[in-house]
Amino acid sequence: MLLAIDTSTGTSVAVVDREGGILAEVGTDDSMRHAEVVGGFIRDALAEAGVTPSRLSGVAAGMGPGPFTGLRVGIAAAHAFALGIGRPFVPVVSHDAVAWSWYHDGGTGGLQVVTDARRREFAVSEYDGLDADDLPVRLTGPELAPRDEVPAARGIRFDAHLVPAGAIGMLAELAFAAGRLPLAGDAPLYLRAPDVTPSARKRVLR
Amino acid sequence: MNRTRPLVLGIETSCDETGVGIVRGTTLLANTIASSMEEHARYGGVVPEVAARAHLEALGPAIGTALGEAGVTLGEIDAIAVTNGPGLAGALMVGVGAAKALALSLEVPIYAVNHLVGHVGADLLDDEAPLETPTVALLVSGGHTSLLLVRDLVSDVELLGETIDDAAGEAFDKVARVLGLPYPGGPEIDRAAIGGDPAAIRFPRGLTHPKDLAAHRYDFSFSGLKTAVARWVEQREAAGEPVPLADVAASFREAVVDVLVGKAVAACADLGVPRLLLGGGVVANSRLREVARSRADAAGIALRVPPLSLCTDNGAMIAALGAQLVMAGHAPSELGFGADSTLPVTEIQA
Ligand SMILES: [Zn+2]
Numbered sequence: 001m002l003l004a005i006d007t008s009t010g011t012s013v014a015v016v017d018r019e020g021g022i023l024a025e026v027g028t029d030d031s032m033r034h035a036e037v038v039g040g041f042i043r044d045a046l047a048e049a050g051v052t053p054s055r056l057s058g059v060a061a062g063m064g065p066g067p068f069t070g071l072r073v074g075i076a077a078a079h080a081f082a083l084g085i086g087r088p089f090v091p092v093v094s095h096d097a098v099a100w101s102w103y104h105d106g107g108t109g110g111l112q113v114v115t116d117a118r119r120r121e122f123a124v125s126e127y128d129g130l131d132a133d134d135l136p137v138r139l140t141g142p143e144l145a146p147r148d149e150v151p152a153a154r155g156i157r158f159d160a161h162l163v164p165a166g167a168i169g170m171l172a173e174l175a176f177a178a179g180r181l182p183l184a185g186d187a188p189l190y191l192r193a194p195d196v197t198p199s200a201r202k203r204v205l206r
Numbered sequence: 207m208n209r210t211r212p213l214v215l216g217i218e219t220s221c222d223e224t225g226v227g228i229v230r231g232t233t234l235l236a237n238t239i240a241s242s243m244e245e246h247a248r249y250g251g252v253v254p255e256v257a258a259r260a261h262l263e264a265l266g267p268a269i270g271t272a273l274g275e276a277g278v279t280l281g282e283i284d285a286i287a288v289t290n291g292p293g294l295a296g297a298l299m300v301g302v303g304a305a306k307a308l309a310l311s312l313e314v315p316i317y318a319v320n321h322l323v324g325h326v327g328a329d330l331l332d333d334e335a336p337l338e339t340p341t342v343a344l345l346v347s348g349g350h351t352s353l354l355l356v357r358d359l360v361s362d363v364e365l366l367g368e369t370i371d372d373a374a375g376e377a378f379d380k381v382a383r384v385l386g387l388p389y390p391g392g393p394e395i396d397r398a399a400i401g402g403d404p405a406a407i408r409f410p411r412g413l414t415h416p417k418d419l420a421a422h423r424y425d426f427s428f429s430g431l432k433t434a435v436a437r438w439v440e441q442r443e444a445a446g447e448p449v450p451l452a453d454v455a456a457s458f459r460e461a462v463v464d465v466l467v468g469k470a471v472a473a474c475a476d477l478g479v480p481r482l483l484l485g486g487g488v489v490a491n492s493r494l495r496e497v498a499r500s501r502a503d504a505a506g507i508a509l510r511v512p513p514l515s516l517c518t519d520n521g522a523m524i525a526a527l528g529a530q531l532v533m534a535g536h537a538p539s540e541l542g543f544g545a546d547s548t549l550p551v552t553e554i555q556a
Contacts, residue, residue, distance in 0.1 A: 007303075035299040039306030039316075039541035046310075053311045068255065069296040072262050076300045077307035079266050084280055084311025188262065194255035 001051060003042065003059045003081060004169030007034040007074030008066025008094040009115055010162040013041035015049035015056075016169030018177060024048035025166040031116070034073035042077070058087045060172035062094035062163050064189035065123035065142045066115065075188055090172040091184040095125040097167035098160045099136035103129060104167075110155025113141075115163070120147050123191060126154060133178035135171065144191050207315070212284040212532040215272070215308075216525025217265070219301030220293025220321045221349050222246060222257045224264035227522025228276040228283075229529050234331040235276035237515055237522040240264035247389045251379055252348065258296040265304055272521070283312055285538070287528025290318035290556050291549030293349065298545035306541060315538030317528040318556035320549055321519075323363050325485035326356050327527035328516040337510070340479050342366070344470040346494070347486035347519070348375030348390070351466070353424045353473055354551060356483075359527070360534045365551045366473055367424025370413070374462055375488050377428035381458050384436045385451060392491055395455045399493070402456030409461040410434050414468070423476075424469055431461055463497045470498070474507050483510045489517040531555055 001017045011034050012027035024045045028037060046053065061078030064071045082089040095113040102111055111127040125141030145151065175183045211231035218225035222243055228236040242260035246252050273280065288305030291298060302318070309316035319327075325345045329337045343354040351369040356362070372380065375392060382391025387398060412427030413419070435458050442449050474482055482502055488494060495511060502509035516523060536555060543556035 005307075033544065035302045036542050036544040038303055039310060042307060042310050043541060053313060069258065069299060072258060072296070073299050073303035076262055076265065076304040079262075079307075080269075080304035081307040081311040083266055083269060084308045086280075188259075190259075194253060194259060196249050196253045196256065 001056050002169045002172055003045070003056050004165040004172065005038070005059070005074040005078045006062030006094055006097065006163040006165045006168050007038065007070045008062045008064045008163050009160060011037050011041060011074065012162055012165035013038070013045045014165035014169050015045050015051055016166055016173060018173040022166035022170065025164065027162055027165065029162040031067070031070060034070040038073055038077050042081070053085050056085055056087060058082065058090050058172070060090040060092050060169045062097060062165070062168045063091045063184050064094055065117060065191050066094060067118050068190055071188055091182060091186055092168045092171050093142065093184045093189065094163045095142050096136050096138060096171055096183070097163050098158065099127040100171055101164050101167040102158060103136060107156070110153065112153035112155070112157040114150060114157060114159045117144055117191070121145065122147055122150055124150055133180060134174050135180065142189060142191065207284045207532070209532055209535065212529050213278060213282055214285050214287050214525040214529040214532065215283050216287040216521040216528055217301045217305045218289045218321070218324070218519055218521040218524045219261045219265070219297050220289045221297060221519055222252045223519040224261045224268050225519055225521030225524070226268040226272040227520055227525040228272050228278065229331065229522060229525040231529055231533065232330045232336065232526065234522055235278065236272040237520050238268045238272040238275060239520055240268050243390065250383055250389050254294045254296055257294060258300055261297055261300040265300065280312055283314055285315045285317060285528060285532055287317045287319055287524045289321045289324060289524050290543055291321060291546035293321055293547060295545050295547040298547065302545050317531050318539040318543045319524055319527045319531070320551060320554050322350065322352055322354065322551045323359065323554045324523040324527045326354065326359060326483060327530060328485060328512045328523035329483055329510055330526045330530065331516060331522060332512065338481060341481035341483050342470060342473045342477065342479050343483040343485060344466060345486045346374045346466060346488035348379065349373055350486065351426050352551065353470060355477060355479065360530050360536065360554060363551050363554055367422065367426065367469065369426040369428065370422065371427050371429040372432065374426070374428060374466060377432050377462060378488070380432045381435050384439060385454065392488060395459055396491055396493070398451055398455035399459050400452065402452030404456040404460035406450065406453035407438060407457040409457055411461055411465045414465060424473055426465060426469065428462065431458070459493050463494050466494065467497045467501050471501050471505050471507065475505060480506060481508045481510070485512065485517050487518040490514055
């Protein structure tokens, strides 16, 4: 049984189990209040699933892409929770969870997942169905594109405003069962170097 | 939960130091600090996004190191404390998110505390001579310059004054750049000032004129000082004269220290509080400690300066304040608190 957290768009927290599926999922598409809501959502998801922390076998986290400040809240929370229960931290690409949900709900063919990347850009990934292990086949991405220059979708374009943590957790469960972990690296998918404005250098006066 | 000597783990991520501290009551068990200072050096100041990224990477390992240093396990922790402001919003949020999840995973209460009050709390960790209140506290760092009146650490803290523009540490960084010295400027200026005459150049003392004192008795301003130093140096250069680096550094430092200590000592006298506590990274400045010591002695004020590792931003001071709240019987913070970059000092706990 896993706790799963994604704050790459809004905030979503879930408790999942490979047999039982998504036992609880709470969230909001509010993209500004991750730090405020993440704790209450963890508490509520655990309560709804009737699970105590010690019964979890790991914590899955959406690693983005997503606006940095919010994205980090969920990753930091997932890391800390995993540390607290002494269980593994399982990173997952957030777009993969969107694709998995879409195909699971009956979608077929090509899928383009698009999420907000701020600064007049989108983060984009292309998918082509689920493979034999039930994991989504990502063809390209995630990568950034200016909002009016997103490549034409091979199939359907889907703009996601909330990445479901239930799907993050299920991907982690499926990949574990198939011996295909890790699904993503430990570093957040920032896709952008930090914005630094080096201060104007005064001439050296010595 | 143990309310007499609670074991508290504190998390601090308000600026560029990732701090994790562990205390038992007022006893310091661990104080782990990972700094991203070097990554900021080439930008000449703290870059918020760089700091926030570094916190995320450093926090987990810092928690592990602190537990090892303290010789305790997470299962023994009675409560989590975390800084919820003031500071850099994106940096604070890393600590807030992690602290909430850690508290939930351990099924222990969480206390969200004020960073500035935490600086005062650092002084509790001196087992031999506990902090006495009321006290005036002068907190000086690259991020803040504040003068507080602490009547009671967990319930009554008042902001007497603060900088209206640059923080004192920022002024050191900016003047260091004017003088061609690297970041961070504090230690560089301290070094450059060796052998310099602090009275060589009379740089301006911000907000000390009688007309300013009416509205800004305990406030500070350092941006005019920085400009004055730059102008003085440029005029020398333009005239083809050598710049006496040691004298400029010593005179600049003297102007900063004079205002800081002058206003702090005045506050003690005005309010009839014979105690002054220093905190913040600028306390590392040797001249600040020296001048504070001599003027406090002259005014009959008991000066307290925690060890430097507890003056710079750290998690132990946050844990110490959290432990005080537990021991005072305060209820834990509600889980819905956020990061508040401008959190007023009167809000000791969220
Ligand atoms: Zn500080």
